[in-house]
Amino acid sequence: MKLIFLVLGMLPLLAQAADMATKIxxxxxxxxxxxxxxxxxxxxxxxxxxxxxxxxxxxxxxxxxxxxxxxxxxxxxxxxxxxxxxxxxxxKLPQPAAQPSSEGAALLAAGESLAKNGDWPNGIPACFQCHGAKGQGISPDFPQIAGQPARYITVQIANWKSGARSNDSVGLMKSVADKMTDEQIKAVAAYLSQGVTK
Ligand code: HEC
Ligand code: HEC
Structure with a gap:
């Protein structure tokens, strides 16, 4: 009998231990x-x-x-x-401050133009048409892309092209990535890496 009470008394402790185990x-x-x-x-x-x-x-x-x-x-x-x-x-962590890119002005301008206006002759819509007017994202389906590292953005576009990433609903991002040239990818990645600009 005493043992049962002892075990019951320990239950809250056990529950606490389980909670600790799932701590991130x-x-x-x-x-x-x-x-x-x-x-x-x-x-x-x-x-x-x-x-x-x-x-x-x-x-x-x-x-x-x-x-x-x-x-x-x-x-x-x-x-x-x-x-x-x-x-x-x-x-809930704060957004890191905007950072200037070390790439040249012409490349950054080409990236800005693609992000804001797209490249219609080649069927590329403006990135900001889906990702928000400053690339800040439109919750919850269109992520913030401004302020991601240039290398990361480049890898994602390459992954859509190759099929390593195919998780975009109805292939929205793949259809964009497939049309982009290496120069356009480099330009837009450098521009976006600077963060959400004014
Ligand atoms: C037609 C809408 C559309 C356009 C235009 C578009 N995107 Fe996307 N993009 C998406 C969607 C949807 C996702 C999220 C896919 C998912 O759910 O994983 C995405 C995801 C991304 C991601 C991955 C972000 C992350 O951290 O997971 C990057 C990088 C990206 N887009 C860059 C661009 C660039 C650069 C352009 C312009 C050249 C662009 N996108 C234009 C729809 C679009
Ligand atoms: C060994 C290195 C490594 C560790 C450890 C790691 N990650 Fe990652 N994570 C990555 C890489 C690399 C990517 C980008 C993958 C790609 O290119 O698709 C990524 C992507 C992500 C993304 C997608 C972000 C986006 O914008 O689409 C999320 C979310 C994420 N990680 C969460 C986590 C969490 C939470 C943890 C800790 C529990 C974690 N990661 C630990 C390497 C790591």
Missing amino acids: NVSSCEACHGQKGVGKNEFPRLAALEATYFVKQLQDFRTGTRSNPMMQPVAKSMSEADMSKYAAYFS
């Missing part, structure tokens, strides 16, 4: 994504990403419609509850 480990993400999720090179910025989009990407890495050898094992080890917790944490 943000520093494991920061090892690749940078302190406070600021992003660098091929590692995207996670700070201030929209939470629904964040969870969708983790689910897509898990199912493989978005393939990446570094991120897929991470996503596969997560429960749905973990995904929501990480999304909640990173979406």
